Amino acid sequence: MALIQFTDKGLYCAEGNFYIDPWQPVDKAVITHAHSDHARWGSKSYLCHTFTKPLLQQRLGDNNYETLDWGQAVLINGVKVSLHPAGHIIGSSQIRVEHNGEVWVVSGDYKTENDGISGEFEPVKCNTFITESTFGLPIYNWKKxxxxxxxxxxxxxxxxxxxxxxxxxxxxxxxxxxxxxxxxxxxxxxxxxxxxxxxxxxxxxxxxxxxxxxxxxxxxxxxxxxxxxxxxxxxxxxxxxxxxxxxxxxxxxxxxxxxxxxxxxxxxxxxxALSDHADWNGLLQAIEATGASKVFVTHGFQSAFSRYLNEKGIEAAEVKTEFGNDEEASEELKIES
Structure with missing residues (x-):
């Protein structure tokens, strides 16, 4: 059984009995960041970065919140969980999950240029990496x-x-x-x-x-x-x-x-063209830096991006999620309509 499974409620770690950024109410939710497509109302408890908590309180109201700082680890039913900078927005974190020597990293949304306020993206070594692909085409190459x-x-x-x-x-x-x-x-x-x-x-x-x-x-x-x-x-x-x-x-x-x-x-x-997401080169650099042997590609241009990774010799697969509905990611629909 995979350490993280893709279910109708979200990304699920059965060994730890918790979900990462679930899109339905669950008992234990580990949150990458406070955008509404990744942090939803209704779960019994939330684990997030210290800076994310007040944003969740504003958007979701009073709940059972636990916080971690970057690099701080906690055991959830024997599974080691830690948060690492994603560089997307203030408080945004990658979730590192480790059990029996196997390591998965759920990146949430991320960007690789340090914007000075969100924390600098930290590549985290892992066996399996779950990445977004909001701007996963070569045309997207940001200016400084x-x-x-x-x-x-x-x-x-x-x-x-x-x-x-x-x-x-x-x-x-x-x-x-x-x-x-x-x-x-x-x-x-x-x-x-x-x-x-x-x-x-x-x-x-x-x-x-x-x-x-x-x-x-x-x-x-x-x-x-x-x-x-x-x-x-x-x-x-x-x-x-x-x-x-x-x-x-x-x-x-x-x-x-x-x-x-x-x-x-x-x-x-x-x-x-100012984005809180990684551009084409940023995505590729981030994935290479993880050393992951398997990559799952979520929201964005996941079909084209996963195909490119496979052509480069990196095993990749598309995953359908309910992520990608923050205002920037969903603007593509607005532009095309």
Missing amino acids: QADIFIDIQNWIKDCFEKNTNGVIIAYSLGKAQRIIAPIAEVTSNIHAHGAVWNIFQTLKNTGFNFPDIKRIEIDAPKEKYKNAVIIAPPSAEASLWMRRFTPFEVGVCSGWMQVRGNVRRRNIDAGF
């Missing part, structure tokens, strides 16, 4: 984060020169935290949608030091938003909520902006 930040800053300056506001679409948990520091280098007039602001407050209460942002006030006069930057989640894009910032331009932070035609199809003013 620092260069993208310069592009964002120049776009904001250009907006201000034209006396327009800059509305930046960024996922409320993940990219919104990454872009706040470079934005603050250009202006202190930064406002945020309530969903974004709530995440910032939760993280600031945990001890993270971010520049100040102001929450959007429904009844605030239009003059308050003059030469301002507004950070909003994808759900706000093209909504009536945006009208209060007129005149404005829209810039979208998403890995899907790597394909230039997506900017035109979405009728936006600027696209920044």
Whole structure:
């Protein structure tokens, strides 16, 4: 029997009697990170990274939470479990599972460039590695984060020169935290949608030091938003909520902006290919570094990516999961529709 099985409730370790990122309620859930496709309501107990706990509390309410720091191990019914940095978002972790000398690693979502706030991805040696493939095609090859930040800053300056506001679409948990520091280098007039602001407050209460942002006030006069930057989640894009910032331009932070035609199809003013997921080379480098003899490929371009791994001599197989519904991963459907 495999150490981790793929079931209708999620990734299951029978020896330890726990699930990793289950999509149905279970007794014991080990969570890679706080995005809603990986952390769902209803389980009796949750084990996660220390930084993930307050985010789960905000999103799932009060529950039985246990926490670990990176590298700290715990025995669950005789199975050794430890968490290791995934670099995806704050608190995101790979789950290392060991029993009778066999080691599996469930990576969750991850990226290999250190963004300065999420922890640097740590390759973990294992026999079997479970990887995402959100951007598992060669076309996805990210620019350095620092260069993208310069592009964002120049776009904001250009907006201000034209006396327009800059509305930046960024996922409320993940990219919104990454872009706040470079934005603050250009202006202190930064406002945020309530969903974004709530995440910032939760993280600031945990001890993270971010520049100040102001929450959007429904009844605030239009003059308050003059030469301002507004950070909003994808759900706000093209909504009536945006009208209060007129005149404005829209810039979208998403890995899907790597394909230039997506900017035109979405009728936006600027696209920044900033992603919280690994690009093609990052995926390949991460897998090679694990030394795994078997790789299971989940959400994204799993068919093409697993086929490529097999052609390279790495045994790989596709696995169907309910992961990949965070706002960036699901944006592909939005673009194509």
